[in-house]
Amino acid sequence: MQLSNDRARSGGGGPERAREHREVRPPVPEEPAGVRHDDPWFGALAPDWPGTEPPGAPAPAVPAPRQEPARDAMAEVYLAVQRSAAFQEVRSRYRRFVVPAGIGFFLWYVAYVVAATTAPGFMARPVVGAVNVALVAGLGQFLTTFVLAWAYARHARLRRDRAALDLRWDTQELTRGVKGGTS
Amino acid sequence: MSGNHQTLALVLFSVFIAVTLGITTWVSRNRHGSAEEFYAGGRLFSPMENGFAIAGDYMSAASFLGISGLIALFGYDGLLYSVGFLVAWLVVLLLIAELVRNCGRFTLADVVAARMSERPVRIAAGASSVIVSIFYLVAQMVGAGSLVALLLGRSGAAAQVWTVIGVGALMVIYVSLGGMRATTWIQIVKAVLLLGGTVALTVLVLVRFHGDFDRLLLTAAERSGHGIDFLAPGLKYGADWTSRFDFISLGLALVLGTAGLPHILSRFYTVPTARAARRSVVWSIGLIGSFYLMTIVLGFGAAAIVGPDAVRQSNAAGNTAVPLLALDLGGGADSMGGTVLFAVVAAVAFATILAVVAGITLASSASVAHDLYASLRRKHAKQRSEVGVARVAAVGIGIVAIALGILARELNVAFLVGLAFAVAASANLPVLLYSLFWRNFTTRGAVWAVYGGLIPALLLVVLSPVVSGSPESLIPGVDFQLFPLQNPGIISIPMGFLAGWFGTVTSSEEPDEARHAETEVRSLTGAGAV
Numbered sequence: 001m002q003l004s005n006d007r008a009r010s011g012g013g014g015p016e017r018a019r020e021h022r023e024v025r026p027p028v029p030e031e032p033a034g035v036r037h038d039d040p041w042f043g044a045l046a047p048d049w050p051g052t053e054p055p056g057a058p059a060p061a062v063p064a065p066r067q068e069p070a071r072d073a074m075a076e077v078y079l080a081v082q083r084s085a086a087f088q089e090v091r092s093r094y095r096r097f098v099v100p101a102g103i104g105f106f107l108w109y110v111a112y113v114v115a116a117t118t119a120p121g122f123m124a125r126p127v128v129g130a131v132n133v134a135l136v137a138g139l140g141q142f143l144t145t146f147v148l149a150w151a152y153a154r155h156a157r158l159r160r161d162r163a164a165l166d167l168r169w170d171t172q173e174l175t176r177g178v179k180g181g182t183s
Numbered sequence: 184m185s186g187n188h189q190t191l192a193l194v195l196f197s198v199f200i201a202v203t204l205g206i207t208t209w210v211s212r213n214r215h216g217s218a219e220e221f222y223a224g225g226r227l228f229s230p231m232e233n234g235f236a237i238a239g240d241y242m243s244a245a246s247f248l249g250i251s252g253l254i255a256l257f258g259y260d261g262l263l264y265s266v267g268f269l270v271a272w273l274v275v276l277l278l279i280a281e282l283v284r285n286c287g288r289f290t291l292a293d294v295v296a297a298r299m300s301e302r303p304v305r306i307a308a309g310a311s312s313v314i315v316s317i318f319y320l321v322a323q324m325v326g327a328g329s330l331v332a333l334l335l336g337r338s339g340a341a342a343q344v345w346t347v348i349g350v351g352a353l354m355v356i357y358v359s360l361g362g363m364r365a366t367t368w369i370q371i372v373k374a375v376l377l378l379g380g381t382v383a384l385t386v387l388v389l390v391r392f393h394g395d396f397d398r399l400l401l402t403a404a405e406r407s408g409h410g411i412d413f414l415a416p417g418l419k420y421g422a423d424w425t426s427r428f429d430f431i432s433l434g435l436a437l438v439l440g441t442a443g444l445p446h447i448l449s450r451f452y453t454v455p456t457a458r459a460a461r462r463s464v465v466w467s468i469g470l471i472g473s474f475y476l477m478t479i480v481l482g483f484g485a486a487a488i489v490g491p492d493a494v495r496q497s498n499a500a501g502n503t504a505v506p507l508l509a510l511d512l513g514g515g516a517d518s519m520g521g522t523v524l525f526a527v528v529a530a531v532a533f534a535t536i537l538a539v540v541a542g543i544t545l546a547s548s549a550s551v552a553h554d555l556y557a558s559l560r561r562k563h564a565k566q567r568s569e570v571g572v573a574r575v576a577a578v579g580i581g582i583v584a585i586a587l588g589i590l591a592r593e594l595n596v597a598f599l600v601g602l603a604f605a606v607a608a609s610a611n612l613p614v615l616l617y618s619l620f621w622r623n624f625t626t627r628g629a630v631w632a633v634y635g636g637l638i639p640a641l642l643l644v645v646l647s648p649v650v651s652g653s654p655e656s657l658i659p660g661v662d663f664q665l666f667p668l669q670n671p672g673i674i675s676i677p678m679g680f681l682a683g684w685f686g687t688v689t690s691s692e693e694p695d696e697a698r699h700a701e702t703e704v705r706s707l708t709g710a711g712a713v
Contacts, residue, residue: 075697
């Protein structure tokens, strides 16, 4: 599998992180009972509901019947993953694209709406034939939407998907380990 | 309208109903009755299928009939709607689709409850989802009503009521028998039909003007009686500062509301991964964008070919501009071509309404059964299966939507959808964004964000000219109008965000670092996603 190679390359923190998790795991069985038991994903509702559990789904995908003492160990796994360099890298790649792009298109859209309502004279100025500034701006909104959607999909595919998949794999391995250790 | 149109349109529409009922029975032939299957269609749709289904869910009667009608009546001001409706998808693509796919199971409340204490958050988010859905459903029902009025002539008030009831009954059948899998296939079929019909009409309009878009615009401006002003903003929303603020308010609601619509959120769960959710949104942006570009042509085409006066005469809100355009493009009221084209458009519009109504009903019945019923049920009450409750909820929601749809049948459908978007943007978006991105967000903040957006939005609608104070309002006789704008978004959306912030900073609850970590890791990597 080339997954781990890629992770080491992209994050740099791969091996250390894995070791860290293994240190986290042993204390699980000795965890004092009754610390915090609310399961954030399935909560108190799940057991009451026949049919909420997909029949025959693979174990890592369905954390529902989680054992209670495992709760803290699970939290540790997620905290450790969150602090890992690989995850920080994925998150900052996501934010570095989404924050400026989001602010950009939102301001451009608000500017367009405000201009349409407060400066109709300017918007009515002809450009070519019957086509005026307002129409060009409106079609420009369509164009920027298409371009930005394409750019985001490309960025996510090339710069984020692989690293996120590796992290998903590792995290599920670790959480499965925690569950396996207590049940 | 002559009898030919009626018969042909009814035949085509019956064919659509037969096909969709066939799909419903076919997909439900080996059903397991699991919640996974009922709400998310087993999560096995491909991005392209889901992209078409999202487009089908989104291109409602409000888009097809309402926007082109507004363009036909008010020129450029109608186009502003389609820009807002499309740009909104960037919010969904960049901030919502993937993260929600990774974090939730079936509903909006799932995402929020992942970090917060379950009960209060589920009740709040479930209630606001149901309210948004009902607003949206009413808009669709009104669209169905005005189509029938056109088809059967002005005297058909009873027939109009019966059609709304018929649409309601059909949607309940689709949803309760077929669940998400049938609903998705109905959306796909409908999206293909709608896009096909729109392409055909657009080509015919452009052929009529020999491909000269300039000529089309100038003719539309000339026929409108407003001259060149018709092509610039300000005809509907430029009269005074009230209407300008009204428009800015609407613009905000449109761009921020889509991401809070329950039936759109539930569509991301029908694909297996976040990557598939992203790709389906990209598909839907392409489909929806091209569709709105064509409605611009149709709207100006209706103004140029039918003329705003004829449009207004048929339906004061402009909802029937496209069917009238089709009639004219086919060769006029008494021609074979006109009859066929009119019937096709009417049938496609019916199909649209039916499909969208089914999608919203499914999403809101999920909120009732998965969030509200589960949280409010008494501890020792008799247990029922969640899917069973959802089926019953679909019936109840259908009845409410039918009743309100009959009540509101004189309003423009695009405008009614604008209201639904305002409520969605105020009540659902703040809590969703805060739970996904804000480390210190707490349970109290979540509950306050929902109610702090929902209650102002609803109050302002009740106190607005929509409900009372003018001859066009819902209750024309009385006047308790206090708030001048028709769309509450400009006030209620910031209030939703502020309430969430204020509730969080004033609560004594320590933000749970571990659960935030879990949400963040899950949302960006998909670890542990169902």
